[in-house]
Amino acid sequence: MKKTHIIALIVVAVAFAIILSSLSNTSTYANFSTSAKNPGKTYHVVGKLNKDRDMIYAPEVNANLFTFFMIDNEGKESKVVYNNSKPQDFERAEQIVIVGKMVEDEFIASEILMKCPSKYNGNEQDQNNLSYSNESQ
Amino acid sequence: MEIVYEGESLIYGVFGNLLLAAAFSFALLSFFSFLISIKNPLDVAWKKIARTSFILHSVSVIVIFALLYFLISGRYYEYYYVWQHSSDNLPAQYLFACIWEGQEGSFILWAFWHCILGLFILKQNNEWSAPVIMVVSIVQAFILSMILGVFVGDLKIGSNPFTLLREHPDMANLPFVQLPDYLNRIEDGRGLNPLLQNYWMVIHPPMLFLGFASTLIPFAFAMAALVTKKYTEWVKPALSFTLFAVLSLGTGLLMGAAWAYEALSFGGFWAWDPVENASLVPWITLVAGLHVMFINKSRQKAFAASIILLSASFILVLYSTFLTRSGILGDSSVHSFTDLGLMGQLLFFLIAFIVIAATLIIYHIKKIPGVKEEDPILSREFWLYLGMLILLVSAIQISFSTSIPVINKVFGTNMAPPVEVEAHYNSWQVPIASLILIMMCIAIYLRFKKDDKKRFFKSISLSFFLSLIISIALGIYFVFSTVPMYLLLFASVFAIIANFIYFINKLKAKFKISGATISHIGFALIMLGSLIANAKKDVISENVLNVDLGKDFPNNENIMIRKGDTLSMGSYYVTYTGQRKEGVNVFFTIDYFRYNYERSTLSKVFTLEPFVQLNERMGNVAEPATKHFINYDLYTHVTYAELDKGDDEKDEDFTKMEEVKLSIGDTLSTSRHLLVLSHLNSTQDKESLGLADNDLAVEASFYVIDQFGKSKEMKPMLIIKNNTLLSKTEELDEEGIRIKFLNILPKENQLVFNIQERKSNKRDFIIMKAVLFPYMSLVWAGSFVLVFGLIISIRNRMSSK
Numbered sequence: 001m002k003k004t005h006i007i008a009l010i011v012v013a014v015a016f017a018i019i020l021s022s023l024s025n026t027s028t029y030a031n032f033s034t035s036a037k038n039p040g041k042t043y044h045v046v047g048k049l050n051k052d053r054d055m056i057y058a059p060e061v062n063a064n065l066f067t068f069f070m071i072d073n074e075g076k077e078s079k080v081v082y083n084n085s086k087p088q089d090f091e092r093a094e095q096i097v098i099v100g101k102m103v104e105d106e107f108i109a110s111e112i113l114m115k116c117p118s119k120y121n122g123n124e125q126d127q128n129n130l131s132y133s134n135e136s137q
Numbered sequence: 138m139e140i141v142y143e144g145e146s147l148i149y150g151v152f153g154n155l156l157l158a159a160a161f162s163f164a165l166l167s168f169f170s171f172l173i174s175i176k177n178p179l180d181v182a183w184k185k186i187a188r189t190s191f192i193l194h195s196v197s198v199i200v201i202f203a204l205l206y207f208l209i210s211g212r213y214y215e216y217y218y219v220w221q222h223s224s225d226n227l228p229a230q231y232l233f234a235c236i237w238e239g240q241e242g243s244f245i246l247w248a249f250w251h252c253i254l255g256l257f258i259l260k261q262n263n264e265w266s267a268p269v270i271m272v273v274s275i276v277q278a279f280i281l282s283m284i285l286g287v288f289v290g291d292l293k294i295g296s297n298p299f300t301l302l303r304e305h306p307d308m309a310n311l312p313f314v315q316l317p318d319y320l321n322r323i324e325d326g327r328g329l330n331p332l333l334q335n336y337w338m339v340i341h342p343p344m345l346f347l348g349f350a351s352t353l354i355p356f357a358f359a360m361a362a363l364v365t366k367k368y369t370e371w372v373k374p375a376l377s378f379t380l381f382a383v384l385s386l387g388t389g390l391l392m393g394a395a396w397a398y399e400a401l402s403f404g405g406f407w408a409w410d411p412v413e414n415a416s417l418v419p420w421i422t423l424v425a426g427l428h429v430m431f432i433n434k435s436r437q438k439a440f441a442a443s444i445i446l447l448s449a450s451f452i453l454v455l456y457s458t459f460l461t462r463s464g465i466l467g468d469s470s471v472h473s474f475t476d477l478g479l480m481g482q483l484l485f486f487l488i489a490f491i492v493i494a495a496t497l498i499i500y501h502i503k504k505i506p507g508v509k510e511e512d513p514i515l516s517r518e519f520w521l522y523l524g525m526l527i528l529l530v531s532a533i534q535i536s537f538s539t540s541i542p543v544i545n546k547v548f549g550t551n552m553a554p555p556v557e558v559e560a561h562y563n564s565w566q567v568p569i570a571s572l573i574l575i576m577m578c579i580a581i582y583l584r585f586k587k588d589d590k591k592r593f594f595k596s597i598s599l600s601f602f603l604s605l606i607i608s609i610a611l612g613i614y615f616v617f618s619t620v621p622m623y624l625l626l627f628a629s630v631f632a633i634i635a636n637f638i639y640f641i642n643k644l645k646a647k648f649k650i651s652g653a654t655i656s657h658i659g660f661a662l663i664m665l666g667s668l669i670a671n672a673k674k675d676v677i678s679e680n681v682l683n684v685d686l687g688k689d690f691p692n693n694e695n696i697m698i699r700k701g702d703t704l705s706m707g708s709y710y711v712t713y714t715g716q717r718k719e720g721v722n723v724f725f726t727i728d729y730f731r732y733n734y735e736r737s738t739l740s741k742v743f744t745l746e747p748f749v750q751l752n753e754r755m756g757n758v759a760e761p762a763t764k765h766f767i768n769y770d771l772y773t774h775v776t777y778a779e780l781d782k783g784d785d786e787k788d789e790d791f792t793k794m795e796e797v798k799l800s801i802g803d804t805l806s807t808s809r810h811l812l813v814l815s816h817l818n819s820t821q822d823k824e825s826l827g828l829a830d831n832d833l834a835v836e837a838s839f840y841v842i843d844q845f846g847k848s849k850e851m852k853p854m855l856i857i858k859n860n861t862l863l864s865k866t867e868e869l870d871e872e873g874i875r876i877k878f879l880n881i882l883p884k885e886n887q888l889v890f891n892i893q894e895r896k897s898n899k900r901d902f903i904i905m906k907a908v909l910f911p912y913m914s915l916v917w918a919g920s921f922v923l924v925f926g927l928i929i930s931i932r933n934r935m936s937s938k
Contacts, residue, residue: 003511011526018534018565025561026541027553044553059777063697063904085695085776085904088749089757099556110556 027099031072035102042101042110047072049096057086070096070107078102082109090114142303144320145215153204153299156197157285160248163194164278171271175365184267191259191270194277195252202249205242205298209235214323217305218242218298224328234338235329237346240462240477241284241298246343248280250350258354265374268361269354276353279486283479296477331721331750332758337396345393345416348386349454352419354378355426356451356494359444363497368440368505372433377934379427379447384927386420391920398913400760405671406916409562411466414539415457418532423450425528432518435585438507439518441498442525448494453536455490459483465542515588520580524573531569538562567621570664574628577657578635600635607634617672625668632661652930659926662919670770670910677707678907695776700901701871703730703739709771710739713903715870716778722748725775725903729764745773747905749780770913777904791875791893798887807894810872813840814888818852826856833857837878837888841869853878853890864891 030043049055050069057066066086071077080098093114100109170187174180205218210232214220222235222242236242255273258266286297302323303314313319329338358375362368393413398406407413426446432439460466463480512519538561541552555561582597608627617623636654644651678696698704698713705711710730717724724746730739745762752758761774797805805812820826820834828834839851849869855878856863866877873895880889 003514007523007526011530014530015533018530019537021565022534022538022555022561023552025538025555027556029551029553042556057777059697059902059904063695063777064693085906088759088777099553 031074032076032078032102032107033074035107036078039102039104042099044097044099045070045072045107046095046097049091049093050077051091055086055090059085070098078107079105080107080109082112084112087112087114140315140317142320143318145301146213147215147301149204149208149213150216150299150301153201153208154297156201156204157281157297157299160194160197160201161278161281161285163190163197164274164281167191167194168271168274168278171267171274175268175271187267187270188259191255191274194274195256198245198248198252198277198281202236202245205236205245206232212326214326215301215303215320216298217300217302217308220302220323220326222326222329224326226325227328228334230336230339231329231334234333234342237342238329238333238338239298240479241296243342243346244280244283245298246346247350248277250347251277251280251353254350254354263374265358265361265371268365269357271364272357272360273353276357276490279489283482283486293478294482296479331752335396335400337392337400341389341392341396344385345389348382348389348420349416349458351378351382351385352423352451352454355382355423355447359447360494360497362440362444363501366501366504368501369433369437372430372440372443375447376427376430376434377931379423379430380927380931380934382450383420383423383427384924384931386416386423387927388924390416390420391924395917399763407667409558411539411542412457412461414535415460416454418536418539419450419453419457421528421532421535422446422453425525425532426450428521429525432521436508436518438509439522440507441502441505444505445498446525448498452487452490452494453532455487459487460539460543465546513587515583515590515593517580517583517585517588520576520583524576524580527569527572527576531566531573534565534569535562564621567625567668571621571624571628574625574632574661574664577632577661581636581639581654581657597635600631600638603638604631604634615669615673622668622672625664629661629665629668633658633665636661648929649933652926652928652933654926655929656923656926659919659921659923662915662922664919666912666915666917666919669912670916673911675707675909675911676906677709677909678905679706695904695906697902697904706907707909709742711907713905716780716901716903721751723751723778723780724748725778725905727762727773727905729771745771747773747775749775749778751780765914767914768912770910772908772910774906774908775903776906779902791873791895793893795892796879797890797892798882798885799890800887805892807874807892809843809894810874811840811842812874812876812892813842814838815840817888820854828856828858832859835878835881837890839876841872841874843872851876855879855881 027042027044030045031047032045035041035043035045047070050071053069055066055068063085064083066082066084068080068082068090069077070080080100082098090112095114097113098107098109099111099113100107102108167187167190170183170190174183174187177183208216208219209223210229212219212223212225214223218239218241222238223232227235237246251273255270255277258269258273281295283295284298285295286300287294302308303319308314313322316322355375355378358371358378362371390413393416394406397408397413423446426443426449429439429443429446433443462477463483465480512522538555541554544550545552578597578600583593604627608623608630611630612623612626615626617626636657640646640651640654640658644654648655676694679693696704696706698711700713700715703710703712708731710732712728712730714726714728717726725748727745727747729742729745731742732738733740743764745764747762748760750758750760757780759775761772763773764771799805799814801814801816803814805814815838818836818838820836823830823832823834826834834854834856836852836854839853840848841851842848849872851867851869851874853867853876854865856865862880864877864879866875868875875891875893877891877893878888879891882889
């Protein structure tokens with residue numbers, strides 16, 4: 001066998017290993033019930049903040065503890081504990097993605113991603129804010 | 138009845154659309170006439186038509202660019218794009234940034250760079266000009282189709298930058314655009330996103346798009362080589378363009394990294410964000426292609442490999458365009474543009490070029506000549522090949538993980554990105570980078586063809602052992618947590634030293650011929666700096682009071698600091714002294730002190746002012762501040778703050794006004810303090826208060842004593858000017874006490890004051906995070922060295938023609 005063939009084989013093997021390892025590294029999008037059935041496994045859960053229940057952030061007591069209630073896309077609610085400071089503008093998020101796992105009845109999030117009203121490119125609902133005067137006249 | 142609108146300047150839009158049509162048509166005409174002229178080399182007329190069309194095309198694109206700038210700077214809000222990106226009070230330096238904030242404008246920027254590069258090649262007017270510009274022209278036709286904005290049946294092609302506001306789909310149904318004077322009713326444009334009002338937004342996109350544009354030229358040379366069947370001759374003229382592409386795309390990427398580090402709250406310079414990755418991958422394949430071109434030149438072989446790699450680089454740029462502009466990344470990236478519904482068209486653009494390149498390569502690959510012999514292990518080309526393959530592995534790994542949203546879309550899967558993004562990429566990229574760095578040393582010390590074993594080992598051994606000693610010393614000094622980190626430490630030190638010794642010994646420190654070694658040193662410095670800064674970063678704002686929940690959930694990186702308090706962080710003492718509003722930004726002043734042992738006091742070293750931008754439209758954005766030193770950077774970020782309070786406190790925060798009469802020596806107790814009226818002074822310095830001789834200014838001195846017995850002095854003042862009483866209120870912010878000196882009652886020997894106390898002494902506070910990045914300066918120094926080395930290489934290639 002030629003050297004080039006051996007090297008080519010090694011490269012293919014490594015590429016294959018990469019794909020397998022990447023697949024095992026990916027998390028999955030899930031809801032609270034799936035997450036509760038597999039405690040200790042990390043999931044991405046997509047949902048909305050429940051604005052009717054209290055968000056608790058008391059930096060005087062603990063600057064790295066923020067808890068809130070989230071409703072996932074299937075309508076199930078869970079308490080979420082985030083061991084970090086409260087993200088800027090959290091209330092404004094239209095949608096939240098939390099990454100973490102269920103521990104007993106609480107979802108312990110290690111990361112929070114927010115979909116804000118188009119933070120970086122801005123568009124959509126903006127027609128409503130168009131500034132022009134005396135529309136009705 | 139048709140509405141006659143007032144005040145619109147429609148002529149510019151008509152002109153713009155004519156130019157768009159001209160630019161598009163001339164690109165097509167240029168492509169076809171170059172194609173014909175290549176098939177019929179004797180027909181000079183077609184070539185002339187082709188060249189003229191490309192010039193006219195370029196002029197149109199440049200004028201479109203200028204026209205868009207004119208409309209944006211003139212605030213012609215009748216045009217949707219102008220209204221969307223410009224505003225009345227936008228500072229002049231950001232007007233250019235408005236052009237490329239949106240998709241349409243950035244397509245124009247991209248096309249603009251293609252024209253500049255194309256005109257440069259046209260001017261060279263050699264045998265390669267025609268086929269290369271032919272490829273450029275067809276790419277230009279595709280790009281311009283993205284901004285045509287015409288309908289073919291129901292199919293919309295492109296999004297037009299000259300669309301009128303009243304005709305834009307988002308606006309056309311609003312009642313106000315039916316008014317003849319609607320234009321006067323538009324008060325202001327929506328303006329440039331305040332987050333992007335940053336000088337980086339002015340320089341980073343043009344550089345990055347120049348990088349994207351310059352990958353087209355090596356690709357065009359490779360395609361031209363296949364079309365004209367000159368399978369080997371293209372390498373020499375294409376080499377300096379490939380170097381230029383590596384330089385410009387690399388600079389664009391590094392500028393992006395610097396922007397992320399300085400102004401965005403990533404807390405680092407590379408976040409493995411999908412869009413960062415999407416532009417890094419073409420750079421990696423381009424670097425691989427560049428190195429294979431050196432094999433092409435020296436050994437007259439492996440031409441197919443360089444053609445494939447350069448084609449892949451351009452196609453990966455198109456892929457990155459597709460990722461950022463089609464909306465497929467959704468929320469997974471900060472860089473994405475607004476989705477304009479161009480996904481189909483972008484996909485067509487991408488697939489068209491995959492098909493064109495693949496067909497040409499497959500058709501010609503058997504005919505590409507080259508020496509077919511095996512390469513001995515002790516030869517430079519063997520290690521260049523190996524390096525190229527490892528770069529490919531790196532590119533595949535990054536592409537695969539970045540493409541998860543695409544894979545989900547195509548296969549209907551439901552994969553989420555890796556949970557720990559950085560760890561995921563680093564687990565592959567750290568060992569890969571180490572191997573690449575080691576190969577840089579081996580390849581540069583080896584000769585092409587077969588080298589002598591003894592000579593090679595003798596020449597490299599000094600660098601090897603020196604590097605081993607230095608990296609062991611550095612390893613003991615820094616202490617890293619994993620084996621790959623030690624490997625990267627050794628590899629980058631080895632690459633720096635081996636290349637430096639080569640530069641001194643073999644190249645006799647002649648800069649002109651040392652582009653490669655200098656670039657390699659630059660790259661190795663970047664790697665070394667990234668390793669140390671990332672692996673040894675130290676969160677000094679640790680909140681030691683909290684219970685640590687373990688490594689999975691870092692819960693102690695943020696710390697609360699009240700206004701006026703001083704906390705110990707690392708070797709510093711940090712004080713938060715207050716917030717101040719300036720325009721749309723709220724700045725937080727944070728002073729860093731060091732303990733001075735000789736005088737046993739704290740002395741201020743520097744002040745940082747991270748800020749939060751109040752952004753009604755897109756939400757508040759926090760921007761960190763960083764202090765740079767040679768051996769470390771101190772990054773400071775306000776992660777949470779109560780903003781509504783601001784500087785002007787409202788009166789309702791204080792207790793009601795209460796008049797008290799006091800004599801000298803009297804003591805008054807408030808809920809948290811004791812106030813002692815100690816004495817009375819008449820101010821001597823009347824001039825500075827603007828008082829005449831017969832006016833009077835009296836200062837009452839109070840001692841404000843807190844529960845720990847610490848006391849502060851307050852001096853409210855009463856001025857008697859022209860027989861009227863003027864009182865100056867004194868306030869102690871931290872203590873929350875206000876005293877107003879109202880009157881003097883000489884008969885009773887008493888003084889009248891108004892004393893107020895803040896209701897709740899909940900002082901202004903912030904939650905902050907401070908991170909120390911050691912040796913971050915190595916990354917930037919390495920960047921400059923890399924850029925410098927590449928510039929030398931290009932100059933050397935250009936002059937050796």
